[in-house]
Every structure is written in C-alpha cells, then in structure tokens.
Amino acid sequence: MSLESIQASMAGAARDAGRDPSDVTLIAVSKVQPLERVVAILESGHRIFGENKVQEAAGKWPDLRARYEGIDLHLIGPLQTNKARQAMDLAQSIHSLDRPKLARTLARLAQERGDCPSLFVQVNTGQEPQKAGVLPAEADEFIAECRGMDLPVVGLMCIPPAEDNPAPHFQMLAEMAARNGLSGLSMGMSSDFETAIRHGATHVRVGSAIFGERVAG
Numbered sequence: 001m002s003l004e005s006i007q008a009s010m011a012g013a014a015r016d017a018g019r020d021p022s023d024v025t026l027i028a029v030s031k032v033q034p035l036e037r038v039v040a041i042l043e044s045g046h047r048i049f050g051e052n053k054v055q056e057a058a059g060k061w062p063d064l065r066a067r068y069e070g071i072d073l074h075l076i077g078p079l080q081t082n083k084a085r086q087a088m089d090l091a092q093s094i095h096s097l098d099r100p101k102l103a104r105t106l107a108r109l110a111q112e113r114g115d116c117p118s119l120f121v122q123v124n125t126g127q128e129p130q131k132a133g134v135l136p137a138e139a140d141e142f143i144a145e146c147r148g149m150d151l152p153v154v155g156l157m158c159i160p161p162a163e164d165n166p167a168p169h170f171q172m173l174a175e176m177a178a179r180n181g182l183s184g185l186s187m188g189m190s191s192d193f194e195t196a197i198r199h200g201a202t203h204v205r206v207g208s209a210i211f212g213e214r215v216a217g
C-alpha cells in the first residue's frame, strides 16, 4: 500500500467514527527497513516516524535529521534505563513508559536537561507475560505516580495480543485514558489501524503496510 492509500483509509475510518481526520497522526514505523525505503517516504514529505530500538534509531536518524527538516521521531519499543538518556536525545516522544524505575530515571534526566519527550504509558491490556507494559489493574496508580514526578504523560499505548480481536483492547485503553484525563491514544498497527481509529486512536503506528514486509535482519 502507498502512504496516500493508508492516509485515505485513516481518514475514512475517522469520518465513520464522527472524528476529524486531522486528529489522527500517522507514525511510519521504519524499523529494519532498507534506508532507501525510508528516504522515499521522507522525499514524499512525511516527517513522523517510529523506531523500536534505541541503537537502531541512533544509527540512522541523526544523519537523516541533518538532511531533512522537521523530523518527529517516536520511540515505540521497550526502553532500558541505561538507554534512557540516548532515547531522550533522539526522540520527541516515547511510547513505552511502563515501570517505576524507568519513570524515576526519565524524571531525573528531565530535571537535569530541562526538557523531556512526550510520554505514553504502555499498558499490557492482554496481560501477556512476555510483553512490556503496566498491568491494567495497576495503570491508574502508575499514571498518578508519573504525574507526581512531573513527567509529561500525554497518553496511553497498547499492543493487543496477536491472536485476539483487538477491538476490546482498544476499548479498554480508551476508557482508561478517559478516566485519567489523558487525550493521547497510541494504538493500531498495519492490520488494525482502522479499528483503532474507530475506538479513538490519536496515533497509529504503521510499518509493513507502508514500507512493505520487513527484511529479516
């Protein structure tokens, strides 16, 4: 699919739900893609990208930033505390705030730097043991804890279990955001971004549908 056809599908889903299409941001997930595919999307004018690994982002985005203005990079993968500083240097948003230790590290670095990327709290809506994210039952308390540290929490993020119908997960995340007064909802990937938009997604993270299948690396 082309970037334009994804944007058209996004707009259609937003209008179906009575939403303004401009309230949904497309994050083009460029992880593991050959550089020429990323450059082609940049050349088409898109500036909002997602990466799931700090190391990989560090290897590509400083150079691309020097060549293209206005890049908005979102870190969407699990973040180790020892990579937090580098993540804050690279990204404008971090979607994977999921535990107190990481919150404390980001808060300390934010104090030191005088700025902090926008943060999404990741919720493990499917309660999968192998998956990152705070458990649903612990989310309200964790969000309050992050706010108590003055962290700029703007929304919630989830990755539903691959085998599940994603709609109930998106619904749960939307309800959780609403009751916590959070407007951002990072949910929806290549296979389910339209469903996510119907449930209120403000940020969809779309990789393979834009770039083609990821080349194994």
Ligand SMILES: *Cc1c(COP(=O)(O)O)cnc(C)c1O
Pocket (backbone or CB within 6 Å): 029, 031, 052, 076, 077, 159, 189, 190, 191, 205, 206, 207, 208, 209
């Ligand atoms: C890779 C990835 C995506 C994009 O997945 P696609 O199925 O290729 O759209 C979205 N979110 C996260 C957290 C990812 O790691």
